[in-house]
Amino acid sequence: MSAIAVAMEIGGVAAGGHFTVPVTSFAERKFSTVYRQQYDFSCGSAALASLLTFHYRDPVSEREVFVDMFDHGDQNKIRRQGFSMLDMKHYLQRRGYRSNGFKVALEQLNVPAITIVNQQGYLHFVIIKGSRPREILVGDPSVGIKAIDRQQFEAMWENRILFLIEDGSHHASSTYHDDQAWEPRVRAPLAAGVDRSSLANSNLLRRGAFDL
Known part of the structure; x- marks a missing residue:
């Protein structure tokens, strides 16, 4: 279960x-706000689906993004190298979004962005979800949400290109640097607990139909 x-x-x-x-x-x-990639070369589709679903209020599964980008892309190249930012841009155009790659300092970033990191010679798409002076919060489709030492991230971040969606940034900015995502442990929310006896009394005193 x-x-x-x-x-x-x-x-x-x-x-x-x-x-x-x-x-x-x-x-x-x-993996609460990032999809786990299902295939060896699907980190791009998982990252893009995660960005839309968890940061732009546009729910879509990794499979839906994968199938669409694969059907419209260079399939032989995708099998060899995986998806590219251009594949993502074309997908977003079909979905009605404007997007592009930018060279922006991390200090200037105020919305979640997709980027490429070099993990021991393997190029991998991740989502930058927040930054602190010594750490970068990353949504990694292969291992989930993690905080990476800033110097280590800078060494992995070779091309320094951030892939950004240019529409709907108001809501996306509210999800950037989410304090809860930085928490290493999940605290028991006892303060928010509901006393069942109080809840029962409340239900008994309420009469007639009501809407939730």
């Missing part, structure tokens, strides 16, 4: 109250 579907009940809190707290595993937490 997925840990997302698990709820932990805590009894004996605050003079006998009962609280239900959702439980999420560390592994699931790492």
Whole structure:
């Protein structure tokens, strides 16, 4: 059973109250806002699907992006080298977005962006989700969300090109540098727990039809 579907009940809190707290595993937490790539050469489609779904309120699966870019792209080249930023740009055009590659200093970046890093000779697409003076927060389709030492990231970030969607940046900027994404552990939200006895009373006192 997925840990997302698990709820932990805590009894004996605050003079006998009962609280239900959702439980999420560390592994699931790492992929909470980035899709895990399904194929060896699909980091590009996973990164783009993640960017649209989690930062631009435009839900789309990795498979949908993969199939569309593969069908419209140079399939032999894609099999050898994977997807390119040009494949992404063409896909976004078909979806109604403007996008392009830019050379922008990390200090100036205020929206999530896709970029390429060199991981031991292997070129890999990731999403830059935030930055601090000593760390860069990255959504990596192969391992999930992680914070990378800034100097280490700079060494991996060879071409210094950021692929940005030019539309819908207002909402995307609100998801950049999300403090919760930096948290190494998931804290039990006891303060937000609901006392079941209070909830039951509330339901009993409410009469008639209502809309959620």
